[in-house]
Amino acid sequence: MSSREKEYSFDTIALHGGYDPKEDGNGARAVPIYQTTSYLFNDADHAARLFALEEAGDIYTRIGNPTHAVFEKRIATLEGGEAALATSSGMAAINLAALTLAEEKKEIVCSKYVYGGTYHLFAETLPKYGIKTKFVDPHNFEEWEKAINDNTAFLYLESPGNPTLDIVDIQKVANIAHKYDLKLVVDNTFCTPYLSQPIKFGADIVIHSATKYIGGHGSSIGGVIVGPEDFILKGRVEGYRDTGPAASPFNTWIFIQGLETLSLRMEKHSDNALEVAKWLEAHPQVEWVRYPGLESHPHHELAKKQQKKFGGMLCFGIKGGFDAGKQLINNVELCSLLANVGDTRTLIIHPSSTTHEQLSEEEQTTAGITENLIRLSIGIENVEDIIGDLEQAFNKIEG
Structure with a gap:
């Protein structure tokens, strides 16, 4: 693409x-799928330079792939970041x-209102590797600051x-994180x-489950990290290479297709969700109904500041609790x-019995999950x- 790429809409x-x-070697208009495990070296010296990171180039798809590279560059530009790394899933x-990030310092400070899988990773799995997490009310900024100590590695939140x-x-x-020379993820x-670019508001690293709106069609699992070039390079040549959470070339190709219609779909998702929420x-x-586009939402004005529209997600509490929700x-x-x-x-879906089922009753309450909560992902x-x-x-x- 043109050198003016970042100037485009x-x-x-x-x-x-x-x-x-x-x-492209063949001049293909659509991005090709490089469905290959590995790449030829010109000679032994060329191979040595690639492995020593003295020269850019592909070695093995577990480390990098030309199809991944297009997706990574595209999503990084859209997020306003320097670089990106495609992974096999959002959790990866x-x-x-x-x-x-937690290579030396071994504590995370995290919003208590996060996806159940993330909560379990931080609360149960990472402690097995010596990394602990303090969960805080993300709207109480004193809590964020009080939770930080000399062993804090980074701060983490979801919004919404x-x-x-x-x-x-x-x-x-972000201001709190940077006050203590920490990264906000x-x-x-x-x-x-x-709809929103967190880096513009001070975030350092952005995470996506590309499985969701980026892919958009429920057909492929994948994730992506966007951040500074040095951070992405470190992640690629260490954890990515050594633990193997590489994305599939076919899946990243699907995500490229998804990005091409992302704005059109997010407009429709948002418009539909607002109508359903009002109804x-x-x-x-x-x-009750929780949707950032409703004036009744406690953070409606903040959502207007941080987001272009209000997205396709909403949740509500059904009268009759769990039994009524199950019938619905x-x-x-x-x-x-x-x-x-x-x-x-x-x-x-009913999160209490599914996506957040692995959490204890106390943890569900802490995370804001009630038995009558129904989550809707509004389609197009x-x-x-x-x-x-x-x-x-x-x-x-x-009844």
Whole structure:
């Protein structure tokens, strides 16, 4: 692509970023899939230079791949970062970022409102490797600061949080992190770089589960880390190379296709979700609705500051608690009951018994997970059809 790449708009970068067909050996207009394990060296000296990091080039797809490189350059540009690293899953991205940052200092300070898998990684798995986590109320900035000590490696948050959809003031947390010369890591999966770019608000490293909105079609698992060049290089030649969380070339190719329509899809996801949220807020069988686009959301004004729109995720509390929620979920027809978000199709789930099931009752309460909480990932179907499906399911609830 042109040397003016960073001057182009989001939509143009999403289509062209990181790839110039004139520089491709075959002139392919679409990005090719380099479905190969390894690459020929010109001679022994060339191989030695590559392994010594004296010359750029591909060695083995566990370390790097030309298809990955296009995706990495494109997502880094869209996020306003220097470089990126594609991984085999969102959890692989989080784990690799954590291990790379917590090499010497062995404590993490993390928002308590995070995805259940992240919470379990930080609370249960990483302590086995000597890395402990302090969970804090992300909206209490004194808590962030009090939790920091000489052994703190980095700060971590999601905005919006999963599934509570709270919005954290990224700039304020970044200021605290930088006051103590620490990095702030932000999971931007729910927003994508189209709706929000955390680096603009002071974040140092951004994580995505590319499985979600970036891929967009529920067909491929993957993740990505965006950050400074030196951090990404360190992660690539150490943890990435040594532990093997490499992405599949085919999957990163799918994510490239996803990026090409990301802005179009996020507009539709956001518009549909706002309509569904307004409808739910007025529904007699709903106790509460949490969606950043509603004026009733406690962080609505902050969401307007940090996000272009409000995204496709919402959650609500159903009257009748767990039993009513189970009946609702069992009676939807258009909405799909499964453990994913960010699909073109509308998805529904009960987090307390699924995505956050591995947490204790106390941990679920701490993370804001209640038995009556239903999470919806609103798709790009006709919004009247989505509402119609929810209405017929509500009508079948007994008791």
